[in-house]
Amino acid sequence: MTKSYGRFLLLGLLLCGCLSRSQPFTPGVLRFNLLTEPPTLDWSLAADSASIWVLNNLMEGLTSYDRDLNPIPALAERWEILEGGLRYRFHLRPGILWSDGVPLRARDFVYSWRRLVDPRTAAQYAYFLYDVKNARAINSGEIRDLEQLGVRALDDLTLEVELEKPIVFFPSITTFIVTFPLRREIIERWPESWSEPEHIVTLGPYRLQEWHHEYKLVLERNSTYYGPRPSLDRIVFYMITEASSALTLYETNSLDFLPQGSVPSVAIPFLRGSPEFKSFPYLGSYYYGFNVKKPPVDNALVRRALCLAVDRSKIPEILKGGQIPCSSWIPQGMFGHNPGIGFRFDPERARQFLAEAGYPGGRGFPRLTIAFNTDEGHKLVAQFIQQQWREHLGIPVELNNMEWKVYLKELEQDPPQVFRMGWIADYPDPDNFMAIFTSSSGNNHTGWKSREYDELIARAAVEPDREKRQALYDQAQRRLCETEIAILPLYTYAQNTLHKPWVQNYPFNAMDLVYLRDVRVEAP
Amino acid sequence: MIRFLVVRLLSGALVVWVVATLTFFIMHAVPGGPFDTEKKFPPEIKRNIEAKYHLDQPVSIQYAYYLRDLAHLRFGPSFKYINRQVQDILLDTFPVSLVLGFWALCWAVAVGVSAGVVSALWRDRALDRISIFAATLGISIPNFVLGALLILILSHRLKLLPPALWEGWRYLILPALTLGAGPAAYLARLTRSSVLEVLEKDYVRTARAKGLSGFTVIGKHVLKNSLGPVVTVIGPLTAMLVTGSFIVEKIFSVPGMGKYFITAVTNRDYPLVMGVTIVYAVLIVLMNFIVDLVYTWLDPRVRLD
Numbered sequence: 001m002t003k004s005y006g007r008f009l010l011l012g013l014l015l016c017g018c019l020s021r022s023q024p025f026t027p028g029v030l031r032f033n034l035l036t037e038p039p040t041l042d043w044s045l046a047a048d049s050a051s052i053w054v055l056n057n058l059m060e061g062l063t064s065y066d067r068d069l070n071p072i073p074a075l076a077e078r079w080e081i082l083e084g085g086l087r088y089r090f091h092l093r094p095g096i097l098w099s100d101g102v103p104l105r106a107r108d109f110v111y112s113w114r115r116l117v118d119p120r121t122a123a124q125y126a127y128f129l130y131d132v133k134n135a136r137a138i139n140s141g142e143i144r145d146l147e148q149l150g151v152r153a154l155d156d157l158t159l160e161v162e163l164e165k166p167i168v169f170f171p172s173i174t175t176f177i178v179t180f181p182l183r184r185e186i187i188e189r190w191p192e193s194w195s196e197p198e199h200i201v202t203l204g205p206y207r208l209q210e211w212h213h214e215y216k217l218v219l220e221r222n223s224t225y226y227g228p229r230p231s232l233d234r235i236v237f238y239m240i241t242e243a244s245s246a247l248t249l250y251e252t253n254s255l256d257f258l259p260q261g262s263v264p265s266v267a268i269p270f271l272r273g274s275p276e277f278k279s280f281p282y283l284g285s286y287y288y289g290f291n292v293k294k295p296p297v298d299n300a301l302v303r304r305a306l307c308l309a310v311d312r313s314k315i316p317e318i319l320k321g322g323q324i325p326c327s328s329w330i331p332q333g334m335f336g337h338n339p340g341i342g343f344r345f346d347p348e349r350a351r352q353f354l355a356e357a358g359y360p361g362g363r364g365f366p367r368l369t370i371a372f373n374t375d376e377g378h379k380l381v382a383q384f385i386q387q388q389w390r391e392h393l394g395i396p397v398e399l400n401n402m403e404w405k406v407y408l409k410e411l412e413q414d415p416p417q418v419f420r421m422g423w424i425a426d427y428p429d430p431d432n433f434m435a436i437f438t439s440s441s442g443n444n445h446t447g448w449k450s451r452e453y454d455e456l457i458a459r460a461a462v463e464p465d466r467e468k469r470q471a472l473y474d475q476a477q478r479r480l481c482e483t484e485i486a487i488l489p490l491y492t493y494a495q496n497t498l499h500k501p502w503v504q505n506y507p508f509n510a511m512d513l514v515y516l517r518d519v520r521v522e523a524p
Numbered sequence: 525m526i527r528f529l530v531v532r533l534l535s536g537a538l539v540v541w542v543v544a545t546l547t548f549f550i551m552h553a554v555p556g557g558p559f560d561t562e563k564k565f566p567p568e569i570k571r572n573i574e575a576k577y578h579l580d581q582p583v584s585i586q587y588a589y590y591l592r593d594l595a596h597l598r599f600g601p602s603f604k605y606i607n608r609q610v611q612d613i614l615l616d617t618f619p620v621s622l623v624l625g626f627w628a629l630c631w632a633v634a635v636g637v638s639a640g641v642v643s644a645l646w647r648d649r650a651l652d653r654i655s656i657f658a659a660t661l662g663i664s665i666p667n668f669v670l671g672a673l674l675i676l677i678l679s680h681r682l683k684l685l686p687p688a689l690w691e692g693w694r695y696l697i698l699p700a701l702t703l704g705a706g707p708a709a710y711l712a713r714l715t716r717s718s719v720l721e722v723l724e725k726d727y728v729r730t731a732r733a734k735g736l737s738g739f740t741v742i743g744k745h746v747l748k749n750s751l752g753p754v755v756t757v758i759g760p761l762t763a764m765l766v767t768g769s770f771i772v773e774k775i776f777s778v779p780g781m782g783k784y785f786i787t788a789v790t791n792r793d794y795p796l797v798m799g800v801t802i803v804y805a806v807l808i809v810l811m812n813f814i815v816d817l818v819y820t821w822l823d824p825r826v827r828l829d
Contacts, residue, residue, distance in 0.1 A: 037605065039604055039605050039606055040605070040606035040607060042606060042607060045606050045607075047561075119568075119572040119575075120572075120576070121572075122569075122572040122573040122575070122576040123569070123572075124559075124561075124565055124569060124573070125565075126569055126572075127565055127566050127569060130566075136566075136568070139568055139569065139572070140568035140571075141568070192607050193607070195607070212779070213608075213613070213616045213617075213779070214616065214617055214779035214780075215690060215777075215779035238689070238777070239777075239779075240688070240777045241774055241777075241783075242774045242775055242777070244672075244775075245687070245688045245774070245775055245776070245777055248675060248679070248680075248687045248688060249687060249688055249689070249777075251680075252679065252680070252686075252687055254686070254687075254688075254689065403556070403790070404556075404790065405554075405555065405556025405557070405560055405790070405792055406554075406555045406556050407556075408556055408560040408561070408562070409555045409556045409557070409560060410555075412560070412564075421562075422562075423563075426563075441564075442564035442565070442566065442567070443563065443564050
């Protein structure tokens with residue numbers, strides 16, 4: 001119903017010629033659509049993009065990202081890698097103050113990490129630290145002594161971390177909010193409300209001034225911030241869930257920035273060409289998974305035929321959101337991406353493989369169902385795939401959409417023959433994408449298990465040589481997408497944003513990380 | 525009167541308990557849990573979360589916890605909004621929906637009842653036809669279309685009112701107009717037919733024969749006697765309007781509780797579902813009680829006992 005509203009309103013906006021009007025703004029104040037209420041600002045417990053967007057401006061970690069998503073020093077001015085990568089020693093910058101004037105100490109990290117893996121905290125992202133010694137055992141309750149966690153403060157400015165294995169992407173892990181330091185005394189004093197404006201203490205470029213739940217969050221410049229002076233005086237995060245309403249407010253100059261997810265997809269074709277519109281790749285991939293235990297897709301020849309019969313190049317025309325077709329799994333823009341892997345559209349070969357599988361011309365092919373969660377975009381993709389398989393292979397395909405939580409339960413308990421899924425990067429390393437199809441991963445709904453694949457992923461995670469690492473991921477991707485074919489990668493996501501000309505120096509990046517420290521709002 | 529109050533209080537409590545219990549078990553029977561997410565986390569993490577919220581206990585035990593909390597007027601912590609109690613969420617958002625719903629109801633009743641009376645009095649004349657047409661439009665146009673139209677005309681074209689947000693009384697007008705339009709149209713039609721029916725009554729004819737002025741006949745005899753069906757509808761209508769509307773609050777970015785009727789269910793946020801359901805049930809019971817009181821004023825033949 002709200003989609004209908006969006007189309008209706010958009011049509012009216014276009015007819016009124018409202019998309020080109022400009023109005024004044026307030027210098028130094030950024031009005032940004034957060035889309036939704038952050039479920040929490042407790043950074044041990046936050047697990048959603050709205051919370052993460054806000055927290056990345058209230059707090060910092062040991063490391064941060066540069067514009068190319070390489071980890072760079074943040075609260076740690078440098079780090080040493082010891083014992084072949086099994087031990088990391090972080091040296092904190094001296095003189096960093098929390099917003100209440102208390103100096104940052106290494107023990108603030110120790111407390112935060114112990115709290116994160118403490119089972120009583122029940123943090124969704126506790127597994128981010130599972131490569132730290134004893135973290136998993138503590139989180140699962142096998143070890144009850146939190147002091148057994150492989151992290152300790154050598155002194156006020158030195159933090160040492162002991163790992164279970166020498167993972168090469170650990171400095172990327174420490175960019176993530178759940179690893180940020182915490183003040184024990186604040187949390188113990190206000191256990192339920194420490195993250196509300198009246199109690200919270202932070203050390204990032206901005207501090208929390210106001211939180212009107214379900215409506216807006218206001219941040220102001222943090223005068224105790226250790227780094228360069230933040231450019232903005234205030235940031236107002238509005239929580240506008242309806243994309244068309246957000247666009248209306250943008251057009252009437254009540255908002256300055258619409259991030260990914262806030263620009264209505266029906267508006268994108270009309271916005272292309274505007275200097276305020278920006279579309280760029282997102283480290284996220286969309287795929288169709290095969291349940292390799294269910295006929296007829298238990299037959300690798302059938303899966304091969306299905307992959308070859310899809311012309312992905314038409315997907316951007318259908319979805320109109322700047323999606324980038326891809327045949328391999330690691331997304332464009334990430335180390336390990338190899339566009340040469342995977343099947344290209346070849347209907348002739350597809351028919352041959354189908355005949356080889358015992359279904360010449362699609363004759364005798366059993367009923368095949370594509371499952372997806374109810375959503376207009378997923379429906380369009382499913383209808384397209386259905387049409388492709390019917391046209392090129394002559395097989396009957398049914399569609400089955402389900403409410404989101406029902407769909408997730410179905411994937412967990414009895415994955416359909418063919419199902420849609422996607423993955424968005426938690427950290428910009430191929431391990432984050434490739435590990436989800438290992439045998440023990442809860443995110444692998446395909447039923448496909450390969451010891452060789454698991455070994456390749458485990459070796460790649462600790463391989464420091466980039467060329468060797470690339471080769472390992474190439475081998476693994478070939479197994480996943482070409483030889484054993486557990487999935488059919490379809491496209492890499494795109495981010496579509498709108499920003500007013502007076503919003504300057506915004507650090508657009510492929511992970512949709514919202515770092516507003518250096519953003520300026522001033523006359524262009 | 526006391527007997528009436530006691531009986532209504534007890535029956536109201538019973539209704540709320542039945543609603544709460546049915547909702548509790550239906551919610552738990554729906555496939556998919558509150559912590560089923562696209563990115564599945566390791567099983568030990570899921571166990572930790574379920575233990576924190578007692579979801580690892582049998583449903584009967586969870587129900588006992590739920591009743592215990594309810595007896596203390598607590599709904600428990602939200603599963604979605606971490607560290608926030610459901611009653612705090614409702615206290616933040618219900619007043620917003622209440623204000624919006626109140627003004628929507630005010631204009632719906634004022635315009636709807638007036639239009640219905642005028643329409644009936646000038647039956648089959650131009651005013652009646654206009655009123656019927658407007659009422660039919662009001663009932664037929666979905667509120668998301670009306671909301672968009674109002675934004676386009678009053679915000680974009682005429683620049684009279686803000687298109688969305690919640691910063692003061694000017695921000696209230698468009699959502700209140702949108703929310704109240706359907707009920708106003710419905711009340712207009714209901715009032716018209718009710719007034720027409722009363723106009724045919726013998727006592728109205730007698731009043732006119734006695735030489736009373738038209739104004740007195742309408743004001744004293746017709747209006748009061750034709751409001752019964754309208755009042756019946758206004759009870760549940762009030763409960764519906766003051767608890768918010770998912771669509772209207774979404775379109776105008778109003779921070780009310782209406783959205784939770786949908787999002788709490790899709791998130792499987794059981795405590796929040798229970799919270800909004802119980803608030804709604806209590807309001808329905810309360811409004812029906814008030815309607816019964818109003819009946820006694822409208823029609824002295826109605827006795828509370």
